[in-house]
Amino acid sequence: MFIQLELLAISLSLFIPYIIYRRFRLYLFRREFAKSHGCKEPRCRVPLKDPFLGIDFVWKTLQNAKSDRYLEGTHERFQLYGTTFAAKHMHYPTIHTTDPPNIKQVLATGFEDFKLSSFRVDAMVPLFGQGIFTTDNSLWSHSRALLRPSFARHNMANHLPFMESHFEQLMKAIPKDGSTVDLQKLFFGFTMDTATEFLFGHSVHTLYKMQLEDTSLPSATDITDDDFVSSYTYCCLDIVHNIRLGALSKLRYNPRAIQAQNRAFAYIDRFVDEALNLRNSQKPSDPEANTKYIFLNELAKETDNREELRDQILSVLLAGRDTTASLLSNMFFELARHPEIYAKLREEVGGLGGRQPTYEELKDMRYLRFCLNESLRLRPVVPANTREAVCDTILPLGGGMDGQSPMFVKKGTHVYYSVYSMHRREEFFGEKTEEYRPERWERLKLGWEFLPFNGGPRICLGQQFALTEVSYLTVRMVQKFVSIEARDPRPWTEFYTLIACSKYGTLVSLTPASD
Numbered sequence: 001m002f003i004q005l006e007l008l009a010i011s012l013s014l015f016i017p018y019i020i021y022r023r024f025r026l027y028l029f030r031r032e033f034a035k036s037h038g039c040k041e042p043r044c045r046v047p048l049k050d051p052f053l054g055i056d057f058v059w060k061t062l063q064n065a066k067s068d069r070y071l072e073g074t075h076e077r078f079q080l081y082g083t084t085f086a087a088k089h090m091h092y093p094t095i096h097t098t099d100p101p102n103i104k105q106v107l108a109t110g111f112e113d114f115k116l117s118s119f120r121v122d123a124m125v126p127l128f129g130q131g132i133f134t135t136d137n138s139l140w141s142h143s144r145a146l147l148r149p150s151f152a153r154h155n156m157a158n159h160l161p162f163m164e165s166h167f168e169q170l171m172k173a174i175p176k177d178g179s180t181v182d183l184q185k186l187f188f189g190f191t192m193d194t195a196t197e198f199l200f201g202h203s204v205h206t207l208y209k210m211q212l213e214d215t216s217l218p219s220a221t222d223i224t225d226d227d228f229v230s231s232y233t234y235c236c237l238d239i240v241h242n243i244r245l246g247a248l249s250k251l252r253y254n255p256r257a258i259q260a261q262n263r264a265f266a267y268i269d270r271f272v273d274e275a276l277n278l279r280n281s282q283k284p285s286d287p288e289a290n291t292k293y294i295f296l297n298e299l300a301k302e303t304d305n306r307e308e309l310r311d312q313i314l315s316v317l318l319a320g321r322d323t324t325a326s327l328l329s330n331m332f333f334e335l336a337r338h339p340e341i342y343a344k345l346r347e348e349v350g351g352l353g354g355r356q357p358t359y360e361e362l363k364d365m366r367y368l369r370f371c372l373n374e375s376l377r378l379r380p381v382v383p384a385n386t387r388e389a390v391c392d393t394i395l396p397l398g399g400g401m402d403g404q405s406p407m408f409v410k411k412g413t414h415v416y417y418s419v420y421s422m423h424r425r426e427e428f429f430g431e432k433t434e435e436y437r438p439e440r441w442e443r444l445k446l447g448w449e450f451l452p453f454n455g456g457p458r459i460c461l462g463q464q465f466a467l468t469e470v471s472y473l474t475v476r477m478v479q480k481f482v483s484i485e486a487r488d489p490r491p492w493t494e495f496y497t498l499i500a501c502s503k504y505g506t507l508v509s510l511t512p513a514s515d
C-alpha cells in the first residue's frame with residue numbers, strides 16, 4: 001500500500017515538471033512563431049467581468065438574441081471595440097472581425113488553417129450527415145467535386161419556363177383587392193415548390209395547397225408532402241436551438257426531432273431510390289431519358305451511395321430554399337417602403353411590355369441588380385459565420401496599437417466574422433449605410449468588402465441559381481402590380497436562425513396593373 005503511494009508520488013513528481021516543461025516549450029515556440037510573422041498583441045481584448053469563462057460576454061449575446069437584437073448587438077460591439085478584437089467565450093478564445101483582409105485570410109489565403117465551427121457541425125450532422133455543409137478536408141472536397149458538375153450541367157435559361165408555372169400559383173395566392181398579404185410566407189412557399197421540383201423532380205406544391213386549404217392532394221410517397229415540409233422545418237429549428245446551446249446540447253434528448261428526421265428521410269429516400277433505378281436502367285446515351293433536368297438524377301450519375309445522395313440533397317435544399325426566400329422577402333420589405341425605387345424598377349421592366357424576360361434580358365437589368373446587391377448588403381441572408389483554427393496561425397490585421405499589424409491565432413480559436421457589420425462600414429459603402437439606397441451601387445467597386453455568398457474555395461455554389469430565381473420573380477411581380485405598399489409600421493426585425501429574415505414577415509398590399 002505504502003509502496004504504491006510512493007510510486008504514485010514519484011511518478012507525479014516526474015510528470016508535473018514534464019507537463020510544465022511541455023507548456024513552457026509550447027509557449028516559447030508560439031512566441032517565436034508570432035514574432036517571426038510580425039504579430040503584435042491584439043489592439044483590443046474585450047474587458048470581462050468574468051475573466052475565466054467570459055460568462056458576461058456570452059450572457060449579453062444571449063440577452064440580445066432574446067430581444068431580437070443579436071445582429072445589432074454584434075454590430076455595436078464592433079463600434080465599441082474596433083473592427084477586429086479578441087474575446088473569450090467559455091473555455092475557448094475568440095477573435096471577432098469585420099476586416100476584409102482578415103476574412104479573406106480565413107476563407108481563402110489561409111483556408112487550410114481553418115475548419116467549420118464544431119458547434120455547427122455537431123448540431124447539423126444528425127440531419128445532414130456527411131453532406132457539403134458539415135464536412136471539411138477530403139470529405140468536403142469530395143462533396144464539392146460531386147455537386148459542382150451537377151450545377152454546371154444545369155442550364156439556367158431552361159429554368160425560367162418552369163419557374164413561370166410556380167409564379168402562376170403565387171399570383172393566385174395574392175389578393176387583388178388591396179387587402180394585406182404576407183409576401184414572406186408566399187415566397188417561402190414558392191422556393192419550397194421550385195427547390196423540390198429542381199432537386200427531386202417533384203414539387204411539394206405548397207402554394208397550390210395554400211389556396212385550397214386542402215392538404216389531401218396525392219403525394220409521391222406514403223409520407224405526405226406537407227408532412228415532409230413540416231418535419232423538415234421542425235428539424236431545422238431544432239438544429240438552430242442546438243447550435244445556440246453549444247456544448248450543452250449534448251445533454252439534450254429530443255425524441256420529436258428524431259421522429260421528424262426519420263419522416264424526412266423516408267420521404268427523400270423514395271426519390272433517391274427512383275434516381276438510382278433510373279441510373280441502373282439507363283443506357284449511357286439514352287436521348288429520351290434526359291428531357292427534364294433533375295438535380296438528384298445528375299448526382300446519381302456520380303455516385304450510387306444511397307445515404308450520400310440523401311445527405312447531399314437535403315444539404316442543397318437547406319442551402320437554396322430559405323436563402324432565396326429570405327432575399328426575396330427582405331427586398332420586397334424595402335420596396336414596399338420606397339415607392340420611388342419600385343417605380344424605377346417598373347420603368348426598367350417596362351421595356352419588356354409585359355412579356356416574360358429571357359435569361360439574357362434578366363442579366364442586363366442594371367437597376368434590378370442594384371436593388372439585389374443593396375438588399376444583400378443591408379440584410380445579408382447569411383449575416384455571420386464562424387471558422388475554427390486547426391493549427392497555430394495568424395490574421396493580417398488587428399494587432400498593435402493601431403490594429404494594423406498581424407495577430408497571432410492560437411489553435412482552437414474561433415474566428416467570428418460579421419458580414420452584417422462589414423456591410424455597414426461607411427468607408428466601403430458610402431454614407432447612411434443603415435438606409436436602403438440602390439443608387440449607391442452606381443459607383444461601388446468592391447472585393448472582399450461585400451460578401452453575401454462567401455468567398456474562396458467554399459464560395460456558394462448556387463449564386464447564379466439564386467440571383468436568377470429572385471430576378472425572374474421580381475420582374476414578374478413588378479410587371480403584374482403597379483404599386484406595393486407596406487402594411488406594417490414596425491421596423492425590420494431580425495428572425496435569425498441559420499439565416500436571417502424578417503420576424504413579422506413582409507406584410508404589404510398590392511395594386512394590380514390594369515393590362
Ligand code: HEM
Pocket residue numbers: 132133144147315316319320321323324327381382385452453454457458459460461462463465466
Ligand atoms: C440568396 C441566396 C443565397 C445566399 C445568400 C447564399 C449564401 C451562401 C453562403 C454565405 C455560403 C457559405 C456558407 C459557409 O461556408 O459557411 C453558401 C454555401 C453554399 N450554397 Fe449558397 N446561398 C444562396 C443560395 C443558394 C442556392 C439557391 C443554392 C443551391 C441551389 C446554394 C447552394 C450552396 C451550397 C451547396 C453551398 C456550400 C458550398 C461549400 O461549402 O463548398 N446556395 N451559400
Ligand SMILES: *[C@@H]1O[C@H](CO)[C@@H](O)[C@H](O)[C@H]1NC(C)=O
Pocket residue numbers: 366369370373441442446447450
Ligand atoms: C453587385 O455586386 C457584385 C459583387 O460585388 C458585383 O460584381 C456587381 O458588379 C454588382 N452589381 C452591380 C450592378 O453593381
